[in-house]
Structure formats: C-alpha cells, structure tokens
Amino acid sequence: xxxxxxxxxxRSIKIAIFFIIFCMSVCCGQSSxxxxxxxxxxxxxxxxxxxxxxxxxxxxxxxxxxxxxxSLCRGKKVISKRKITDTNFPLNGRLFCWDxxxxxxxxxxxxxxxxxxxxxIKNCDSYSIYVHSSLDRKWYIRRYNINFEGxxxxxxxxxxxxxxxxxxxxxxxxxxxxxxxDSCKINFIDHLVxxxxxxxxxxxxxxxxxxxxxxxxxxxxxxNVYHPFFSLYNDEKYKEKEELDIFTQNYYQSMFPLxxxxxxxxxxxxxxxxxxxxxxxxxxxxxxxxxxxxNGKDKEKILNELKTIEQNTSIMGESLFYSLQRMxxxxxxxxFKMVKxxxxxxxxxxxxxxxxxxxxxNIHNHxxxxxxxxxxxxxxIKIGMEVLSLNGIPIHNYIDSxxxxxxxxLYSREKKAIxxxxxxxxxxxxxxxxxxxxxxxxxxLKYNTKCSTPNRLKNNGYITKSLNQNTLYIRIPSWDQELYxxxxxxxxxxxxxxNLILDLRNNPGGGFEDRIASMFINxxxxxxxxxxxxxxxxxxxxxxxxxxxxxxxxxxxxxxxxINGGTVxxxxxxxxxxxxxxxxxxxxxxxxxxxxxxxxxxxxxxxYILQTSLCSKIIMSSGKDIEGIGINPDIWVPIAxxxxxxxxxxxxxxxxxxxxxD
Numbered sequence: 001x002x003x004x005x006x007x008x009x010x011r012s013i014k015i016a017i018f019f020i021i022f023c024m025s026v027c028c029g030q031s032s033x034x035x036x037x038x039x040x041x042x043x044x045x046x047x048x049x050x051x052x053x054x055x056x057x058x059x060x061x062x063x064x065x066x067x068x069x070x071s072l073c074r075g076k077k078v079i080s081k082r083k084i085t086d087t088n089f090p091l092n093g094r095l096f097c098w099d100x101x102x103x104x105x106x107x108x109x110x111x112x113x114x115x116x117x118x119x120x121i122k123n124c125d126s127y128s129i130y131v132h133s134s135l136d137r138k139w140y141i142r143r144y145n146i147n148f149e150g151x152x153x154x155x156x157x158x159x160x161x162x163x164x165x166x167x168x169x170x171x172x173x174x175x176x177x178x179x180x181x182d183s184c185k186i187n188f189i190d191h192l193v194x195x196x197x198x199x200x201x202x203x204x205x206x207x208x209x210x211x212x213x214x215x216x217x218x219x220x221x222x223x224n225v226y227h228p229f230f231s232l233y234n235d236e237k238y239k240e241k242e243e244l245d246i247f248t249q250n251y252y253q254s255m256f257p258l259x260x261x262x263x264x265x266x267x268x269x270x271x272x273x274x275x276x277x278x279x280x281x282x283x284x285x286x287x288x289x290x291x292x293x294x295n296g297k298d299k300e301k302i303l304n305e306l307k308t309i310e311q312n313t314s315i316m317g318e319s320l321f322y323s324l325q326r327m328x329x330x331x332x333x334x335x336f337k338m339v340k341x342x343x344x345x346x347x348x349x350x351x352x353x354x355x356x357x358x359x360x361x362n363i364h365n366h367x368x369x370x371x372x373x374x375x376x377x378x379x380x381i382k383i384g385m386e387v388l389s390l391n392g393i394p395i396h397n398y399i400d401s402x403x404x405x406x407x408x409x410l411y412s413r414e415k416k417a418i419x420x421x422x423x424x425x426x427x428x429x430x431x432x433x434x435x436x437x438x439x440x441x442x443x444x445l446k447y448n449t450k451c452s453t454p455n456r457l458k459n460n461g462y463i464t465k466s467l468n469q470n471t472l473y474i475r476i477p478s479w480d481q482e483l484y485x486x487x488x489x490x491x492x493x494x495x496x497x498x499n500l501i502l503d504l505r506n507n508p509g510g511g512f513e514d515r516i517a518s519m520f521i522n523x524x525x526x527x528x529x530x531x532x533x534x535x536x537x538x539x540x541x542x543x544x545x546x547x548x549x550x551x552x553x554x555x556x557x558x559x560x561x562x563i564n565g566g567t568v569x570x571x572x573x574x575x576x577x578x579x580x581x582x583x584x585x586x587x588x589x590x591x592x593x594x595x596x597x598x599x600x601x602x603x604x605x606x607x608y609i610l611q612t613s614l615c616s617k618i619i620m621s622s623g624k625d626i627e628g629i630g631i632n633p634d635i636w637v638p639i640a641x642x643x644x645x646x647x648x649x650x651x652x653x654x655x656x657x658x659x660x661x662d
Contacts (some may be wrong), residue, residue: 037424039569041229042218045106045113046192048076048209061517061551062118062210063488064397065154065481073551075120075208080218086132090139090165096196096205105134107160110180112216115161118154121146122206123199129178131162132191139165140179153481154211178516186522198506201630273320276604277310280324283612287336293652302331321608335597335613336406340606356422357445358432361642367395367418369434370642380443384642385434388480392419392431398629409628412593428544464490471660472497474655477509479570487516491552499660501653503562505646506586517574518549520582526621535552546577559584561654563633567592574618574632587656589637589645592629636658 049056049072078098084091086099115129130145140162144155164177181185197206284306290299305327309315315323325338357377361370367387371384372378390398403410403417422445424430430445462483463475470480472494487494494500514527527546548555560582561575572592578584597613604610619625637644637652644651 005606017548036112041215042075042112043216043484045214046100046102046212047217048212050403052102058211060120060208061486062120062151065118065484066156069116069118069211072210075210077193077206077208077543079205079207084193086429088132088137088139089130089193091195096198096207098194099193101190101193102190105190106187107212108180108187108214108378109216110158110182110185110220111162113159113180113214113216115142115157115159115210115214116154117208118150118152118403119120120133120206120208120210122149123203124149124205124207125197125199127194127196127207128166128492130191130193131164131189133179134188134190134571138177141165143641144559148489149485151210151485153485154360211575211648244312244574248428269314273310273316275442276320276324279602280306281609283336287612302327321604321606327607331373332406332408332413334595335408337613338610340608356420356424358422360421361639362414362418363639363641365396367399368642370645377445381432381434382436383648387432387561388440389433390430392433395421405546408593419497421587462486464493466493466497467657469480470498471501471657472499473503475499475503476507478507479513479516479574481512484512484515494551497557499558499560501562501656501660502558502584503653504567504571504651505562505564507564507568509571511570513570513574514544514546515549517577519545519552520557520578521546521548522553522555522620525549525577525581528573528621529617529619529623533544533615548577554583560660560661562652562656563588563590563592563631564652565590565593569630572596572626572631573618576624576626577592579634580620580622585635585659586631586633587635587637587652589639589652592626592630594626596627 011629039639044050052562056074056076057072060073064071072567081094081096083094084097084099093194097496117129121127126145128141128144131140132138133140139498142162142165146152150435159180160178162179164179166176178184179189193208193367194209196207196588206286217435227633244514275505281303284299284303286662287299290302292495306324309323311319311325321338321340326341328336328338356573357372357374358369359371359373360367362368369383369385369387370383372381372383387395389395393401402421403413406413406416408416422430422432424445424447428447430447431442432445433440461475461477463473473498474487474490474494482510517527524547527544530542530544559578559582561573561578568574573596575584575586575592579586596618602610602612617625617627635655639645639651643649647655
C-alpha cells in the first residue's frame with residue numbers, strides 16, 4: 001500500500017463494521033446514546049513545520065503511522081550546543097538543546113490536548129522535553145529513552161505525562177506535580193525545550209525532528225448500540241440500569257450488532273434464561289464455520305442441542321452456563337468457544353500464570369525434549385531425550401486426553417496439547433519419565449523456583465544478519481509500528497541485498513504487515529477480501545486494495561519466507577499475499593494453523609466469556625480461503641531430530657540458504 005496514504009487493514013475492518021452498526025436500527029431492550037467513532041485534530045496549537053525560523057532539509061523520510069500523522073520527506077536539524085538563556089531553567093551550562101518561546105502561551109487541556117513528535121536519532125542515549133507554565137512559573141519534564149538508533153516511531157503524549165521539576169537540597173531533581181490533571185484541567189505553556197543526552201562526547205550526534213506539533217483533538221460521535229452483555233465481568237453499574245462506556249472494554253465489543261431483538265431482564269441478580277438462549281440462537285444461526293474441522297457438529301444438530309437446553313426447565317443459573325459451555329466446546333472449533341474466568345470479590349480477573357520450563361516436539365509420533373528454558377534443569381535433562389510418561393501416564397495417553405480441551409482439527413489440538421503438556425502453576429510438581437540411549441530415568445520438576453533462561457534462547461526480537469554477499473536474513477517476531485520503523489532504518493542494507501530471507505516462525509501477527517508488503521509490488525494489488533456475516537440481508541463483501549510504496553521498491557528481490565505452526569493471523573495473510581504477488585517461496589517444517597478471523601468476546605454472568613469470530617471469511621485475492629486450513633510450505637523440511645530445529649542447527653534456514661545458492 002502506498003506508504004503515504006497506506007490504510008491499515010485492521011483499522012479498515014473496524015470502520016466497515018462501524019458502518020454496519022450505524023445502518024442498523026436500535027430495537028427493544030436497548031438504550032442508544034452517542035458512541036465513540038474515532039478522533040480527529042480539532043485545532044493545531046503549534047507546528048514546527050509552520051515555524052518560519054525552522055529550515056527543513058531533504059534526505060529524511062518520515063512515514064505516516066496513524067490518523068494524526070502524515071508522510072514527510074524532510075527533517076530539521078535543530079539541536080545545537082548552547083546555554084538556555086531562561087534564568088529559571090533547571091539545567092545549567094551548555095547543553096545539546098533546542099527551544100522555542102510562545103509569545104501567546106498555548107492553552108493546554110487535560111482532556112483534549114496531545115503532544116506529537118517523530119524524530120531521527122544517532123549517538124543519543126535519551127532526551128527530555130521541558131515545558132514552562134506561564135501560570136505557576138514552573139518547569140515540567142517528560143523523559144524519553146532510546147532503544148535503537150535511526151528513525152523512531154511517533155510519540156503521542158497527553159500533557160499529564162509532564163511532571164514538575166523541583167530542585168532539592170542536593171541539586172537533584174524529583175517530580176512531584178503534573179502539568180495537567182483531573183484537579184488541574186487547564187494550564188498554559190510559554191516555553192518548550194528539547195535537551196539531548198549524547199552517548200559519547202567525542203562522537204557527533206544527530207537529532208532530526210521530522211514533525212512536532214501540539215494540538216487539540218475532538219472525538220467523533222455516532223449513535224451506537226449499548227448492551228449489558230458488553231459489561232466486563234457483569235459490572236455492577238448495569239444492575240443499577242446505568243450505561244458503561246463501551247470503549248472501557250474490549251474494542252470489538254462496541255461493534256456487535258446482533259442483539260437488536262434481545263430484551264435483557266435482570267432477575268435475582270442474573271440475566272433471564274430466555275435472553276441467554278436468544279443470544280446463542282442468533283450466534284449459532286449465523287455462524288459460518290460449521291464442519292470446517294470435521295467435528296460432525298452441523299448447524300441443525302447444534303441448534304437442536306440448544307433447543308433441548310431451552311426446554312429443560314431444570315437447567316437454570318450455573319447449570320445453564322455449564323450446559324452451554326459443554327455444547328459450544330464440543331464443536332472443537334477455535335472460532336467459537338466459551339470459557340470461565342476466575343474473578344475476585346471486586347469482579348476483577350484472577351490471572352493464573354502457567355509456565356513450562358521444558359518445550360516438547362513431536363517427531364514421527366515420538367515426543368522429545370526440544371528446549372530447556374531453565375538453566376537449573378540442564379544438569380538433569382538433556383535436549384533430545386524422549387519423553388515416555390508424565391505423572392505415570394503414558395505420554396500419548398496424556399496428550400490424547402489433554403487435546404480434548406482444545407479447539408480445531410486433530411492436528412492443531414495435538415500440537416496445543418504437546419505445547420501445554422508441561423504447563424503448571426508455580427506451586428505444582430510433575431514427574432517426567434525420559435529415555436536417553438535406552439537408559440530410562442524419572443525426574444521431578446518443581447515449579448516453585450525462578451527460571452533462568454539460557455542465553456541462546458533469550459534473543460527472540462528483530463534481527464537483520466548478512467548471511468553472505470547476496471543474502472540478508474531478517475527475523476520478524478511480530479508486526480507492529482516498532483518493527484515497521486526498524487525495517488525502515490535498515491532499508492539501505494535491504495536494498496543492497498539480492499536475496500531476502502524473512503523469518504516469520506512463531507510470529508503471532510499484529511499490524512503494519514501490509515505496509516511491508518507494499519514495498520514488494522509494482523502496481524496496485526488486491527490484498528484480501530473480507531466477508532461480514534452479521535449484517536441484515538446479504539453478506540457484505542469488502543475488498544482491500546494495496547498500492548505500491550512510492551519511495552521504497554523491493555520488487556526485484558528474491559524472497560524466501562520461513563514459517564512454522566506458530567506463524568499466525570496477519571503473518572499468514574502476508575505470506576499468502578507475498579506468494580501470490582511477489583513470487584515468494586515459503587519454506588517450513590510445519591503448516592500454519594489458518595487463524596485469520598477476528599474474535600469477539602461477549603461477557604456473560606458468573607464469569608463466563610463467549611468468544612466467537614467477528615468476520616466470517618478473510619479470503620485471499622485469488623479467492624483462496626485458508627481459514628482453518630493454513631498455509632502449506634512450498635518446500636517442506638523434514639525434521640529428523642530436535643537438533644534440526646532453531647536455534648540449534650536450524651535445518652529450515654540452512655535449506656533456504658541452499659535453495660538461494662542453487
């Protein structure tokens with residue numbers, strides 16, 4: 001997609017669904033009021049780009065990121081070493097700094113003002129922005145740390161992020177008071193100062209401002225539908241007939257238009273059975289994924305089960321939700337499941353942190369130890385040992401039993417069971433029986449100690465590495481604005497490489513992947529189609545067009561993409577698009593799971609949460625549907641031992657390098 005006017009796919013999905021809701025009428029049992037649709041800049045208080053004293057230079061490219069942003073191809077080098085002339089400024093001596101006075105002080109509001117800036121940095125540890133209040137004559141500070149050099153993704157801050165600087169007896173500075181707050185909603189600033197802290201004094205630093213603006217924004221409202229099922233853990237406010245702002249909860253909950261004809265009645269501190277049954281009936285009638293996983297649960301059969309629950313007058317209260325949970329989860333479908341969350345007395349969730357110090361892997365129906373996350377266990381257990389049993393239960397019996405708890409096809413459920421078979425709470429113990437060269441031993445794993453992760457397993461972040469003169473390896477752990485920014489920082493190195501290996505193994509998805517894909521095409525291409533099943537009448541089909549990046553073109557590169565069973569969601573969308581439109585070759589030892597559709601959570605009484613798919617289908621531009629099917633590699637890599645896996649010998653990466661040489 002054109003990087004100047006690139007439309008993030010997931011944001012567009014939200015807009016489309018808002019349109020669906022907007023077009024639907026509000027019926028019985030619901031209250032309508034103004035719901036949040038989005039935000040827009042209402043008034044720009046200051047913009048460095050409109051400052052006549054700032055001369056901007058070319059050779060810098062600052063892309064757009066969000067609604068309050070725009071692409072910029074110039075930057076301003078404003079930092080110089082000098083002294084701030086204001087006698088009240090808290091720092092003395094010559095500083096690497098830049099400042100600006102506001103003859104007419106800017107009115108800063110707690111509820112609607114934002115500070116926005118994006119920069120390019122070299123040889124800087126950190127920087128601070130000071131602002132001076134014309135009301136109380138105090139200085140306020142906001143500090144920023146630098147995690148990587150080059151372009152930084154935009155910082156958008158509320159004025160409450162600035163804290164008063166107060167000098168103490170030791171000439172140090174501590175923060176005590178906010179620039180604005182709930183008790184002090186308005187302030188005025190007349191002086192702003194950037195102070196940069198270089199890494200090394202004798203090495204030249206760079207601090208380029210691409211954009212800096214202070215603005216007031218306004219919220220765009222539209223009539224929306226509110227519903228008690230959107231209450232998080234059945235908030236007490238609903239029982240008082242009060243309305244809860246949907247945007248304090250899961251974002252997608254505001255976009256659920258199915259409940260127009262459900263009348264919600266509270267009786268004895270619970271929702272009536274009739275309302276609950278009607279909710280499930282609507283969902284199940286429109287649910288688009290029946291039989292996709294071969295579970296034998298067709299639409300008619302599951303609706304008959306629901307009718308049986310409805311007619312059984314003895315099924316009420318907790319037994320009602322338990323029966324519905326068993327019915328839904330028997331579908332073994334990850335697009336439709338029902339869980340119960342433990343909550344405390346004040347209706348907040350209780351998190352149970354499961355962890356596993358050992359990772360297992362299935363090779364030819366034998367389960368092996370593939371990774372040891374805790375260094376204290378490395379003396380007891382070796383990588384490559386075969387697991388025979390857990391707590392005296394044969395390993396395959398244990399996995400078969402555990403897989404019944406999960407949704408999806410048999411392959412997906414078995415992978416989840418293997419992955420979670422050793423996950424326990426901190427107070428638990430597990431006896432694991434292992435075999436090494438025909439020697440069998442039993443080891444007790446205790447989960448009450450802190451894990452110490454081996455160094456070779458720690459670095460799972462973004463990496464670029466030159467493998468040879470022609471090939472650059474890029475590991476992409478997830479898709480987000482930081483990843484996008486870091487790729488832009490490495491773009492010159494990427495351009496010089498003839499071949500690119502993009503490692504998307506264990507990439508769970510995210511956003512901004514379409515912006516990377518736009519660099520590999522020469523003409524507008526259909527990115528995907530999305531079908532929404534929840535509107536009235538015909539299903540709505542929306543098509544997303546991806547335009548080529550005007551400034552970065554990598555279409556001449558030979559692309560290899562590495563995948564495994566952890567390559568999910570947006571990563572699958574990216575892979576299939578790159579295979580169709582950029583001739584990418586996909587190499588892996590496993591297929592991806594085929595998990596594209598967005599999930600919506602509906603909160604029910606007694607701590608139950610119903611999770612269902614928001615979109616019926618995300619379809620590739622070719623018309624191919626990979627939901628529940630996944631992506632098969634073009635080249636399958638057989639795994640003979642766990643040493644073939646990353647981060648050991650990494651047979652998948654070796655084959656990719658060999659393929660490019662060939």
